[in-house]
Structures are given as C-alpha cells and as structure tokens.
Amino acid sequence: MQIDITVNGTAESHDVEARTLLVYYLRDAVGLKGTNVGCDTTSCGACTVLLNGESVKSCTVLAAQVAGEEVTTIEGLALEDGRMHPVQQAFQECHGLQCGYCTPGMVMAITSLLAENPDPTEEYIRLGLEGNLCRCTGYHNIVAAALAASQALEMRQ
Amino acid sequence: MSILGNRVLRREDPKFLTVGGTYVADLALPGSVHVTFVRSSMAHARIVSVDSTYAQAMPGVLAVYTNDDLGLPKFPTIMGMTNEAMTPPMLASGTVRYVGEPIAAIVAESREIAEDALEQVVVEYEPLKVVIDPVKARTDEDLLFPDAGTNTSFSLDFGGDETLFDDCEVVVELTLANQRVAPCPLEVRSAAAHMSEDGRLEFNSSTQAPHGVRDALATFLDLEPDQVHVVTPDVGGGFGAKGAVYPEDIVVGWCAQKLGRPVRWTETRSESMLGLGHGRAQVQHVRIGGTREGAVLAYRIEVLQDTGAYAGFGAVLPFMTRMMTSGPYKIPRAECASYSVVTNSTPTTAYRGAGRPEATAAVERIMDLFAREIDMDPAELRRRNLIEKDDFPYTTPVDTVYDVGDYHRALDLALEVAGYDDLRAEQVRRRTAGDVRQLGIGLSCYVEITNGLPDGEFGAVEVRPDGKVIVRTGTSPHGQGHVTAWSMLVAEQLGVAIEDIEVIHGDTDVVPRGAGTMGSRSLQVGGAAVNQAAVDVVEKAKDLAADLFEADRDDIVLDKANGRFHVVGTPALSRSWAELAEAAAKDGTALFAEVDLASPGPTYPFGTHISVVEVDTETGKVNVLRHIAVDDAGRIISPLLAEGQVHGGIAQGVAQALLEEVVYDLDGNPLTSTLADYSFISAAELPSYETRFTETPTPVNALGAKGIGESGTIGSTPAVHNAVCDAVAHLGVRHIDMPTTPVRVWSAINDAVTGHGTAKGGR
Numbered sequence: 001m002q003i004d005i006t007v008n009g010t011a012e013s014h015d016v017e018a019r020t021l022l023v024y025y026l027r028d029a030v031g032l033k034g035t036n037v038g039c040d041t042t043s044c045g046a047c048t049v050l051l052n053g054e055s056v057k058s059c060t061v062l063a064a065q066v067a068g069e070e071v072t073t074i075e076g077l078a079l080e081d082g083r084m085h086p087v088q089q090a091f092q093e094c095h096g097l098q099c100g101y102c103t104p105g106m107v108m109a110i111t112s113l114l115a116e117n118p119d120p121t122e123e124y125i126r127l128g129l130e131g132n133l134c135r136c137t138g139y140h141n142i143v144a145a146a147l148a149a150s151q152a153l154e155m156r157q
Numbered sequence: 158m159s160i161l162g163n164r165v166l167r168r169e170d171p172k173f174l175t176v177g178g179t180y181v182a183d184l185a186l187p188g189s190v191h192v193t194f195v196r197s198s199m200a201h202a203r204i205v206s207v208d209s210t211y212a213q214a215m216p217g218v219l220a221v222y223t224n225d226d227l228g229l230p231k232f233p234t235i236m237g238m239t240n241e242a243m244t245p246p247m248l249a250s251g252t253v254r255y256v257g258e259p260i261a262a263i264v265a266e267s268r269e270i271a272e273d274a275l276e277q278v279v280v281e282y283e284p285l286k287v288v289i290d291p292v293k294a295r296t297d298e299d300l301l302f303p304d305a306g307t308n309t310s311f312s313l314d315f316g317g318d319e320t321l322f323d324d325c326e327v328v329v330e331l332t333l334a335n336q337r338v339a340p341c342p343l344e345v346r347s348a349a350a351h352m353s354e355d356g357r358l359e360f361n362s363s364t365q366a367p368h369g370v371r372d373a374l375a376t377f378l379d380l381e382p383d384q385v386h387v388v389t390p391d392v393g394g395g396f397g398a399k400g401a402v403y404p405e406d407i408v409v410g411w412c413a414q415k416l417g418r419p420v421r422w423t424e425t426r427s428e429s430m431l432g433l434g435h436g437r438a439q440v441q442h443v444r445i446g447g448t449r450e451g452a453v454l455a456y457r458i459e460v461l462q463d464t465g466a467y468a469g470f471g472a473v474l475p476f477m478t479r480m481m482t483s484g485p486y487k488i489p490r491a492e493c494a495s496y497s498v499v500t501n502s503t504p505t506t507a508y509r510g511a512g513r514p515e516a517t518a519a520v521e522r523i524m525d526l527f528a529r530e531i532d533m534d535p536a537e538l539r540r541r542n543l544i545e546k547d548d549f550p551y552t553t554p555v556d557t558v559y560d561v562g563d564y565h566r567a568l569d570l571a572l573e574v575a576g577y578d579d580l581r582a583e584q585v586r587r588r589t590a591g592d593v594r595q596l597g598i599g600l601s602c603y604v605e606i607t608n609g610l611p612d613g614e615f616g617a618v619e620v621r622p623d624g625k626v627i628v629r630t631g632t633s634p635h636g637q638g639h640v641t642a643w644s645m646l647v648a649e650q651l652g653v654a655i656e657d658i659e660v661i662h663g664d665t666d667v668v669p670r671g672a673g674t675m676g677s678r679s680l681q682v683g684g685a686a687v688n689q690a691a692v693d694v695v696e697k698a699k700d701l702a703a704d705l706f707e708a709d710r711d712d713i714v715l716d717k718a719n720g721r722f723h724v725v726g727t728p729a730l731s732r733s734w735a736e737l738a739e740a741a742a743k744d745g746t747a748l749f750a751e752v753d754l755a756s757p758g759p760t761y762p763f764g765t766h767i768s769v770v771e772v773d774t775e776t777g778k779v780n781v782l783r784h785i786a787v788d789d790a791g792r793i794i795s796p797l798l799a800e801g802q803v804h805g806g807i808a809q810g811v812a813q814a815l816l817e818e819v820v821y822d823l824d825g826n827p828l829t830s831t832l833a834d835y836s837f838i839s840a841a842e843l844p845s846y847e848t849r850f851t852e853t854p855t856p857v858n859a860l861g862a863k864g865i866g867e868s869g870t871i872g873s874t875p876a877v878h879n880a881v882c883d884a885v886a887h888l889g890v891r892h893i894d895m896p897t898t899p900v901r902v903w904s905a906i907n908d909a910v911t912g913h914g915t916a917k918g919g920r
C-alpha cells in the first residue's frame with residue numbers, strides 16, 4: 001500500500017506491505033539507517049523516534065498508522081545551520097555514548113522528555129529513560145547529558 | 158604540554174549523534190538474499206526428520222540447508238584443552254542439545270519470506286533426558302555425549318591438600334551460585350557476505366576479532382586467508398560474547414559461496430538471547446580459615462562451571478578463575494579445583510571479566526562471612542590481609558605473578574570517599590531503631606588480570622605528504638573509543654593535531670594482522686604497538702631531516718609544540734612532517750613504520766568498590782543509594798574513556814548482583830528469552846557513581862597502562878552483593894545468592910526471623 005509520511009520535514013511516499021513497521025519504513029523505504037532495532041518486544045527503545053514531536057518506539061507503530069503525520073529521526077535533529085542540537089552536543093561533551101547503538105533512540109527520548117519537562121530532576125530523567133536500554137555507559141553519562149542539555153536549552157531560550 | 162591524561166572528547170561521536178553508526182545491518186548490499194535459522198524447540202532430542210518440502214516450495218525461498226548439505230567439519234577444541242567429543246557442529250547433527258540450537262538454514266529473497274518459511278519447516282523430535290542442573294550433570298547419570306562417557310568437558314584437578322586448614326582457629330564455608338547471565342549487546346549478531354568479481358569472499362561481521370573471523374572462514378571453507386576479506390563496520394557492543402566465531406557466521410559465508418549471491422543475516426533479539434553465548438554460570442564451594450585476630454591462612458575454591466550444550470570458551474573460564482584464586486590477599490595457602498560440565502543450555506562464553514569476576518565474587522563474599530564469624534569490621538579484615546605495596550612482583554599460591562600495586566591506597570581512598578565510619582554509624586542507628594529500610598554497606602577489594610591470554614598486536618603509523626597521519630591498528634573497538642585514544646598517543650609522539658590523524662581498524666586487507674579487542678587488552682598491547690610505531694616514525698623522520706639539513710643525526714630535534722624538525726640551536730630553519738613525507742616520497746619510499754609488538758605479558762589492575770544499599774525489609778526490594786569505585790589501571794591515557802569503561806562495568810555488576818539471571822525450567826525451556834522477560838538493568842535502578850582513579854604505573858609496557866575494560870564489573874558485583882547481605886545480616890541472614898531479587902531477599906528475612914529453614918539460595 002502507498003503510505004505518505006513527512007520524515008524530517010520531507011514528504012515521503014512509498015509503496016510498502018501493510019504489515020510494515022514504522023522502523024522498517026524509515027530504514028528500508030526511506031533509507032534512513034540511523035534508527036536501530038535492538039529487540040522484538042518493545043523493551044529497548046533503540047528505535048525511538050519523534051511522532052509529531054513526541055517519542056514513540058517505531059518498532060511498535062505500523063507505518064500505515066501514521067500516514068499523513070510527521071516523524072523526526074536522529075538524522076533530522078541537527079539545527080538548520082548544521083550544528084548539533086543541544087541534546088546531541090551534550091551527549092558528546094558528557095561522553096554519553098560508547099558503541100552508539102542505543103544513542104539515536106536515547107537522544108530522541110531525551111529530546112521528547114525535555115520538551116515535556118524542561119527542568120527535570122535526575123530522578124525524573126532516570127524514570128523517564130526506563131524504556132531505553134544501554135549496555136555500555138551504565139547510564140551515568142547519559143543522565144549527565146540530559147541534565148546538561150536541559151541547562152543548554154534553558155539558556156538558549 | 159602533554160595531551161595524555163586530558164579529557165579529550167571523542168572524535169567518533171559526531172557521526173553517531175547526527176546520522177547514527179554504520180552497523181552490519183545498515184550496509185547496502187544490492188540484490189542480497191536473507192538467511193534465517195530453524196532452531197530447536199527442544200532442549201535435548203534426537204532429530205527424527207527435518208521436512209522442508211513446504212518451505213522449499215514457497216515463492217521467494219531459494220534453499221533450505223541442513224548440516225548434511227553443508228558438509229563442513231565440527232568446531233575445534235579450545236586450545237586443545239576441551240573434550241574433543243563435545244565441540245559444536247555447524248548445524249545440529251542427529252541430536253539437538255539446547256533450545257535455540259540451529260538445525261537448518263533458510264535462504265529467501267527477503268527477511269519476511271525467510272521468516273514465513275521458518276514456520277513451514279517441520280522438525281520431528283524424539284525427546285531425550287534433559288540435564289539442566291550442572292550439579293546433576295557432574296554425576297554423569299544422563300549423558301549429553303554418550304560417546305564421551307562423561308559430561309565433564311574440562312577440569313583443573315588441583316588441590317586436595319588435606320592439611321590446608323590444620324592450623325586455622327576459625328574455618329568458614331559457603332556454597333554460592335554465580336548465576337548465568339546474558340551479555341546483551343544492544344546490536345545482535347549480524348553478518349553479510351558476497352563473492353567479489355575476483356572470486357574472494359567479502360564478509361562483514363559484527364565481531365570483536367575481524368582477523369579471527371577471517372581465519373575461521375578460511376579454515377572452514379577451505380580457502381587461503383587472503384581469499385577472505387573481512388570488514389567490521391561499527392559494532393554495537395560485544396562484552397566478550399562477540400569474540401568467538403559462531404556457526405551462523407560460517408553458514409552465511411558458505412551460502413554466499415554456494416549461491417553466488419550476496420547474503421545477509423541479522424538475528425532477532427529473541428534468537429540472540431538463545432544463540433549468543435551466555436556468561437558466568439558457576440557454582441562455587443569455598444572454604445576460608447584463619448585466626449581470631451583476622452589473619453587469613455588458607456583458602457580453597459571448588460568451581461563447577463556450566464559449559465552449556467557444547468564445550469566452547471565457557472568450558473575454560475575456570476582457568477582464569479583459578480589464576481585469580483586468592484585475589485588481592487596475602488593468603489599463605491590457597492587452592493582451586495574446577496570441573497566444567499555440559500548441560501542442555503546455551504553454550505557459555507566470555508562475558509565482561511570472563512572467569513575473573515567469579516573468582517572475586519567468591520573470595521569477597523567469604524571474606525565478609527569470615528569477618529562476621531570473628532566479629533571484625535570487614536574493612537579491617539581486608540586491610541590486615543591485603544598484599545603490601547613492597548611485596549611486588551608478588552607470586553600467589555597458584556603461581557600467578559602480580560606486577561605492581563598499592564592495594565591499601567585504593568582501600569583507604571574508597572573508605573574516605575564513602576565516609577565509611579559515618580555510614581556504619583547510620584547503619585547502627587537504623588538497626589537500633591528497627592527501621593523498615595535497613596542500610597547495607599558492601600566492600601570489594603579486587604585484583605584482576607588483563608591481557609590474560611597474551612597475544613601480540615599490530616600497529617602502524619604513516620605520515621603522508623599532505624600532512625595527514627594514517628594509523629592502522631589490529632585492535633577492533635566496539636565502543637571503547639580507540640580512534641580517539643590512539644590519536645592521542647600518536648599526537649603526543651608526533652606533535653601533530655589529532656584532527657590530522659586517521660585511525661583505521663577492522664579491515665583485514667588494510668590491517669594485515671590483529672588479535673582484536675577482548676580481555677581488556679587493547680590499550681596495553683594495541684595502544685602500545687601504535688605508540689611504538691609512532692616512536693619509530695619519529696626516528697625515521699629524523700634520519701630524513703638529517704639528510705635535508707646536512708646535519709648530524711643526533712642534532713635533529715622534533716619541536717612537538719609545532720610538529721616541526723630542526724637542528725639543535727637553529728629553530729628558525731625547520732621542516733614540517735608534510736615536507737619530510739614529501740622528501741620520502743621523492744626518494745620512492747614512505748614515511749612509515751609498522752610494529753608487531755610481542756605480548757609484554759599480562760597486567761593486574763586493582764581497586765576497591767563500596768556499595769551502599771537500602772533494603773526494604775517488608776518487601777525485600779533493594780535500592781542502590783551510592784556506588785564508590787576506586788580503580789587503578791596504571792597510567793590513565795584518557796580519563797574520559799577510562800571513566801566510561803568503569804561506569805558501564807558498574808552497571809553490569811549491579812545488574813548481576815540484583816536483577817539479571819538467565820533461567821531455564823527443568824525441561825530446559827528458557828524462561829528469559831526476550832528483553833521483556835530478562836531483567837536487563839535500566840537507568841531507573843541505578844544511581845550516579847562516584848569514581849576515582851589511583852595511578853600505579855606498570856613496568857610491563859611502555860605506556861605504564863593496565864586494562865580498564867572489565868574492572869568495573871569485577872569490583873562492583875561483590876560490593877553490591879555484600880551490601881545486600883550486610884543490610885539484613887543483623888536479622889540472622891547469613892547469605893543470599895545472586896541475583897538478590899525482592900523475593901529472595903524477603904524469603905531470606907522471613908526464614909531468618911521465623912526460624913524456618915534456609916532461604917532459597919542461602920545454601
């Protein structure tokens with residue numbers, strides 16, 4: 001079936017099987033490989049993207065379900081002038097990534113979390129990231145990056 | 158000023174953060190077909206038949222292959238040490254021995270078709286008796302390999318000295334489980350293969366050891382190593398479990414050869430939970446003895462290692478456990494014996510620490526019980542028995558030679574950072590008040606071995622006429638940050654900007670040799686090789702400069718602040734690296750050095766971890782309040798990366814102590830085969846950590862560096878475990894096995910308070 005979705009501001013239209021999950025629509029039809037698949041039970045959050053600005057796990061959404069809506073992936077997060085988004089920036093400055101596999105999902109989840117609560121506590125961040133798994137960092141620097149990004153975003157406003 | 162020891166941000170990051178890494182599943186491979194594997198649903202059974210008629214007839218299915226079709230040999234033993242009868246076949250041959258064992262490979266035009274075809278393959282089984290408990294396996298009552306006549310795959314039959322504990326006033330014993338856990342890298346196993354136009358096998362692998370994959374493919378597929386080209390793109394974590402070559406890798410290569418089409422395979426997470434090797438899986442019996450004044454005199458550990466269904470690397474993990482038997486303590490007499498047995502479960506393999514965390518877990522848990530028995534503070538008992546800094550090099554009773562250390566310094570610093578006395582006072586307050594939430598304080602002093610299976614490593618540095626520096630390394634990072642760290646090492650030697658350095662790894666055509674990244678070896682061997690190549694290339698540049706300046710070779714100076722060479726006393730007349738590379742090119746050579754560094758031998762990082770937990774005595778729930786880690790990995794080249802390694806290790810240690818366990822039922826059915834069922838630790842269960850480094854440089858390598866990749870796991874696991882047991886010790890609980898889940902902790906408290914038997918796991 002033909003499915004139109006706006007991905008990172010670009011109108012995409014692809015003919016895919018009805019059972020196609022959003023993550024495979026993004027990876028295989030649109031060709032954006034930044035969004036990763038880490039499990040098959042909606043547990044790990046590696047595939048997290050923004051749907052109309054809010055985080056969703058794209059392995060648990062059918063592409064057909066979000067026809068006509070707006071999706072943002074890691075490839076679409078950088079600022080218009082090409083600089084990294086404050087969340088991306090904070091991840092590098094705080095060493096919030098190692099192997100990088102959970103990173104796109106983490107960055108999108110935190111972007112959504114900070115939109116919801118611009119001034120979160122450490123505990124709020126930790127609970128908010130419960131659905132995003134990382135095996136490398138022990139989460140310490142991911143949480144630090146989220147806190148640093150919240151400050152950077154506040155200063156920007 | 159030196160760049161080493163500074164907090165240099167990772168050069169790898171911008172790509173990961175803006176477009177994501179390039180993992181095997183991301184690689185474009187036009188026209189590729191997909192492999193999936195029919196896997197056993199039985200833990201132990203004879204295969205009566207495999208009927209793939211329906212699957213083969215499905216549109217889009219190219220082929221279904223069983224082991225007979227492949228005609229490939231079995232895997233070899235591990236270094237000739239494991240039982241030859243117990244090595245795995247490529248695909249199941251006649252008998253299946255664990256749930257998830259690959260039986261047949263399906264090749265189809267798309268992954269979806271291949272998965273649909275899976276359901277059309279009918280396997281008929283004749284069930285055999287299932288052996289899932291390693292204790293039962295050791296009795297040899299039911300055999301996995303009847304021809305072998307035993308379930309024992311490997312043993313280290315040392316010890317048995319009857320007089321070991323003769324002069325001990327106090328002897329304490331414990332049987333404890335070091336449970337089976339799943340490594341769970343976020344990226345599952347994945348491979349892609351095709352034949353190049355000139356007939357070579359091109360192979361992409363998510364591995365820790367690309368050259369190992371190349372050599373295995375060549376051996377199994379009867380090719381010369383140079384007919385195989387392995388490229389390892391970004392790898393989404395490994396933790397030891399991607400150090401081995403798996404049957405699926407070889408089958409993917411075989412299919413590409415057989416079909417002449419590009420082939421790719423990416424397992425699902427649920428497959429990965431059964432197919433990727435598991436870690437730990439030991440049952441330990443330990444005995445410690447000493448005086449009432451706290452002098453430990455004797456220690457014995459007996460290890461029962463669960464190998465899983467076939468004897469792979471998991472079988473020889475006790476080798477490492479034995480090397481670290483007596484930990485950081487000066488125990489006059491110590492012994493270790495081990496028996497590895499096969500069971501109807503996923504084969505075990507290396508997992509972050511690989512045999513050493515198990516050694517530390519045993520000695521640290523029994524040290525706490527010994528302290529309790531003689532009514533001494535556990536920190537004081539440790540202080541009285543730690544090896545002194547003047548004792549190095551120190552030879553242990555099992556003949557392991559520790560290089561260098563200052564174990565007391567790490568303990569003292571950890572106690573200071575923790576505010577140990579105040580914590581104990583708070584614990585007394587809560588105990589006296591009978592608070593619902595009791596405080597537990599757990600210590601772990603550790604020493605471990607890194608680069609324990611000594612291999613050498615390849616490193617090369619080339620300066621090009623455009624001023625760019627090309628570094629090639631035999632290590633194969635999967636999150637460790639070698640691009641940044643090796644750039645720092647080379648920048649330090651050459652006096653160039655790290656932006657001008659390119660680091661190449663994971664391509665067996667460009668990097669001729671390499672042992673890969675495992676066992677915390679990379680910096681101390683691979684980094685040292687790159688460092689040596691950089692030193693050598695400076696020497697070569699000085700030769701060239703001497704010719705150009707028509708000066709004495711010994712008068713040539715490299716001004717590292719500017720990256721320029723001049724004759725001593727005349728800095729105004731100088732040549733850049735690019736100019737010297739240009740001069741070399743004109744001579745028809747290159748400004749280049751490569752090094753095959755022989756292994757300098759293992760090093761022994763050490764430290765002390767302290768965990769502070771709160772246990773809700775009404776629910777058994779454990780909350781980790783603080784984790785203090787003092788680690789000494791010799792000289793720290795990159796504090797940013799070193800800290801990151803410790804952080805990740807701590808989380809995996811807390812995970813094993815509190816949450817994670819691979820569970821099978823008695824019929825060998827896995828009960829934790831998805832990430833919904835397996836308690837993979839999340840941010841919500843962890844605090845931020847308090848990390849410190851002491852630096853005691855090792856004389857073993859030129860960098861003074863020891864490994865840091867696994868220390869966090871080794872130090873943290875027993876600290877957290879001891880903290881949980883400590884929190885409820887005053888209620889009469891002696892021991893709770895890991896993972897100390899709420900139900901286990903609650904049961905232990907309940908049993909102790911009501912006087913009913915021993916809690917589950919409290920053997």
